[in-house]
């Protein structure tokens with residue numbers, strides 16, 4: 001059976017890239033049909049109810065930065081910017097497991113922020129010595145002047161070539177790389193790392209400020225479906241696409257999992273590489289454009305939610321140093337017996353994936369106690385550990401070269417998603433930008 005389609009374009013996947021593609025198609029006066037395999041929006045950025053506490057938690061804490069222009073375009077359009085709390089300047093408290101602490105405030109004189117604020121913020125850090133500060137500032141200057149040549153190096157090779165000490169790499173650059181690229185410095189592409197530093201950390205205005213959602217991620221995207229309907233688009237949920245149909249190298253539509261067909265000469269795939277690989281015709285698997293799909297490696301993120309019987313100090317977040325835990329975010333809880341709820345993040349957590357969820361919870365709860373004297377005797381009353389084994393693609397130098405451009409060799413088939421060739425890491429912003437680019441090519 002063929003569904004009667006009066007739509008100009010079919011978009012597969014209602015993650016950020018699919019929603020962004022649909023929104024930009026609508027803005028260009030086109031009518032998209034967005035097809036999503038699950039019942040939800042947001043893809044890898046979603047939330048659910050924790051049954052024990054009744055709290056809404058995300059599948060992993062998501063943080064945005066001031067430079068997320070394409071992502072914020074989407075959130076602004078659906079009227080949800082008020083649900084995202086913005087830092088005025090990048091402000092990061094650092095906590096060490098020996099109880100020491102420090103604070104980065106990327107703020108200059110007379111409210112100057114941007115690169116000067118960042119440089120001054122770094123100069124004020126107590127845990128760096130004068131030599132480290134000097135080589136970090138020289139590096140920042142070389143980045144700003146565009147002298148650095150990352151080539152096809154890994155981030156670690158590049159940092160060493162820029163005379164960054166092991167201490168600087170461990171204490172500053174590794175946390176930045178883990179948080180923005182979900183990979184280790186020894187693995188990730190230096191080219192993308194340099195882009196992150198230029199756009200975000202040493203970008204202008206509030207580019208480096210952190211933006212943190214104040215509601216569950218699913219609530220953040222909730223108005224999207226009605227926005228689509230009001231603007232002439234439509235969404236099919238809870239039904240996956242089984243195949244992308246192609247005739248004479250021209251896309252002709254898609255077949256749904258229940259056998260129904262939807263015709264269109266324009267299809268945007270906004271689904272992850274492994275999902276795309278399953279729904280393209282076998283003949284295309286050998287094509288150089290698509291053959292990279294099976295070579296892609298993924299990197300895990302382990303996220304924890306810890307409910308304690310003790311109040312957490314009055315800070316929104318903390319970067320945890322010399323520990324398995326990388327970030328702690330303070331959340332609110334409705335659980336009566338709990339005085340605090342913390343969301344913890346471990347990016348590129350390959351070595352943690354093999355541990356049991358209980359072991360991870362206990363290990364990280366201990367790190368919280370070590371970092372914060374106020375939490376020394378805190379009892380863990382409930383925990384939830386989420387292992388996203390394929391959280392993002394791992395963008396190493398080889399993958400960076402192979403990331404596909406949006407225009408596929410099949411006429412009418414455009415490829416989007418955080419993993420495609422956006423020049424950005426696999427993030428919410430990369431996903432939103434890829435959707436925007438896809439829409440511009442139809």
Ligand SMILES: Cc1cc2nc3c(=O)[nH]c(=O)nc-3n(C[C@H](O)[C@H](O)[C@H](O)COP(=O)(O)OP(=O)(O)OC[C@H]3O[C@@H](n4cnc5c(N)ncnc54)[C@H](O)[C@@H]3O)c2cc1C
Pocket residue numbers: 012013014015016017018035036037038041042043044045059060061062063064239240241242270271272275279301303388390391392416417418419426427428429431
């Ligand atoms: C735990 C975790 C923490 C993260 N933290 C951050 C962060 O702090 N900041 C940040 O910027 N990024 C973060 N990310 C990355 C961010 O979530 C992703 O980059 C982004 O959500 C990817 O969006 P996407 O649209 O490209 O893909 P997806 O979100 O994967 O969307 C693809 C959609 O396609 C659907 N689909 C798949 N197959 C089919 C099919 N055959 N038919 C129809 N639909 C299909 C899926 O159900 C899904 O909804 C994090 C990711 C994880 C997992």
